[in-house]
Amino acid sequence: MTTPQHICIAGGGTAGWMTAAALANRLPHSHYRITLVESAQIGTVGVGESTIPHIRQFNSALGITEDEFIAATSATCKLGIEFTDWGKVGESYIHPFGELGKPLAGIEFHHLWQAASLQGLDVPIESFSVAAVAARQRKFSPPHASREHLLSTYTYAYHLDASAYARFLRDYAEQRQVIRVEAQIREVKRDHEGGPITALSLDNGEQISADWFIDCTGFRSLLIGDYSQAEFIDWSEWLKTNRAVVLPCEKDGPSRPYTKAMARDAGWQWQIPLQHRIGNGYVYCSDYISDEEAEHTLRSTLPGEALADVRFLDFKAGCRKQLWVQNCVAIGLSAGFLEPLESTSIFLIQMGIAKFLEHLPGTHNDAARNQYNRELTEQYQVIRDFIILHYYLTQRHDTPFWRDCQAMTLPDSLTELILAFRDSGLVDKKQYGLWPAVCIGQHLHPKQVDSRVAAIPPQQLIGMLNQLKSDIAAQVATLPNMDDYLSSLVAQTPLQKSGMRAGGQV
Structure with missing residues (x-):
């Protein structure tokens, strides 16, 4: 043996x-x-933690059901990430999980949106994402089983x-x-x-x-x-941040089915909504701000009452x-x-x-x-290149940190990807994340319109997109609020069903 x-x-x-x-x-x-x-x-x-949709595959492979997982980890569902003040101060966009719009005859949707925008359409690209629209309204339900249904065009992860x-x-x-x-x-x-x-x-x-x-x-x-x-x-x-100050706080109302990433003077701040609290942290570069200033920024922007002492983390x-x-x-x-x-x-x-x-x-x-x-x-x-992209595409000039991010010399691998999108909207299938959402959200638009779109009459194209926007809005309106979805799910799942224990520390 x-x-x-x-x-x-x-x-x-x-x-x-x-x-x-x-x-x-x-x-x-x-x-x-x-x-x-x-x-x-x-x-x-x-x-x-804020996760991406692959965690659902991991849990499923282990035979862990969503109801027992959510009950055990105080999880909420996540449809994407909202980036605030990253492009310009006062703006925000959502990087959603799932598709932007619907392709047409093999033409990716961001090409259609770009052409329609140049012809007079004045609608943000996130309005064509079911995940983004639902996230803004704090609505959630698992995607529809039929691939033909609009509500099948997104996916989701968790905050846990x-x-x-x-x-x-x-x-x-x-x-x-x-x-x-x-x-x-x-x-x-x-x-x-x-x-x-x-x-x-x-x-x-x-x-x-x-x-x-x-x-x-x-x-x-x-x-x-x-x-x-x-x-x-x-x-x-390229990734200049090297410190984080973290502090949980009380919830400020109904849960948001998305992570918030808010740009600050020397980095950015996260808010991760769980069922029982909100996780908060300020990720920053110590060359541009002191620990005391970072802590003050975090405390002064908490959405609820602090629940613990602050912790500082070092990293590279x-x-x-x-x-x-x-x-x-x-x-x-x-x-x-x-x-x-x-x-x-x-x-x-x-x-x-x-x-x-x-x-x-x-x-x-x-x-x-x-x-x-x-x-x-x-x-x-x-993934490194995708994260660098967010910093490099900023149009902020208000602090030394953001000016230095704009001025940095990029890795060759990222330079090529940016040029491909800037010139003609090309996206490599191996790239991580939904590049059009981030690039367009931070004002990087293709210089040329895909030649295949030229065959579609402008008014027909704009009409198609307006109809799609209306269809998405109508479908999202049928979804429940995320807290209602979670409450019904957890209520049906006693934690002891799985034999798992709650509490304790690892």
Whole structure:
């Protein structure tokens, strides 16, 4: 009988317990056993999370139903992100989840909108997104099952309590034979320098040997950084923010089915609405503002009464050159950090887990490691470029921070994408996010109208778009308010149904 391979996960929190839950779900117990080492003495970053729609695929793959997930994590549904004061002060736009309008004969909708706007249509492009229109009205319902229906043209994610999600997944994983060890790591052992990790020595005297080690130790990067010496690629020349001050507050009324990202003098401020509170944070660059000024800005703009003391976080944008070294794989913040502007943190955890599972049959060979490192690094870079785009496209000149963002030299990869959109509205299918919503929202319009649109008479085109706008408004009017949807969902789902416990800290 084959001896099961041992996978040791270093660190808990969202990354550790997502990894443990996914591996326990996907890997046969006869072939693999899983241990997770964490210490309650070491805090997690978890300040509340805004996610993108891929989290629904992750939960579904684990057999987690939406009702039990929402009940356990105090989650609300999310249709997109509202960006306020990013293009010009006083303006806002929504980056929605789903489609903008409807394509026509293979012509992407933003080309149709651009041509109609030049011919006299005076309607914001977000008016043609079901997700954006519903978000503005605080309405929500899952998309329609029929792809022919207008209410099928969007998708959604969640705002969630990250600590509660980690607790939820811990229970899930432990019920599936994952062993949790409460301890701190004192030493990472190898047979020789530069060789694979053989064991972790813990402060409780225990030593854990394993075939695989997953580094989920967060910014400490205890395994991949300190011991594997994986080089960190610094991206702070483009993503200048390096600090955040966070503070939860009371709710200010009905929940919004979108995240707010409000540009400030030296960065931006988030508001993430959960069922029981609002998560708030100011992400800023310490070269342009002091901690005291940042805290004052955050406190003075809270939508409700503060519920805790402020916390400050340090970070640096970047990514490990190698996320998989020997038998050690970094997942989560130990692999890299991109600020939460586009809510990609949990998505990148998912990507790391999914690719590790894909390549695990390749055992310890170089080809599997090289492909994993290439694919994950590319994903980090694609998202990096999309986040930089928001800063670079600003038309603000009112503070040194925003003037410097406008003046920075871009990565070549992003320069090419911007030129392609500016010249003719071209969008690479591999690009992250809904580029037309962000580009047009921040006043980057294609110089040329797609030649295929010229065959449509102007009044016919404008009439089509006005009718689509009316149809979307009529369909959104039939949707319930999000709080009503959540109340009905949670009321039907006693938490104990799933065997998950509430409360406690990870």
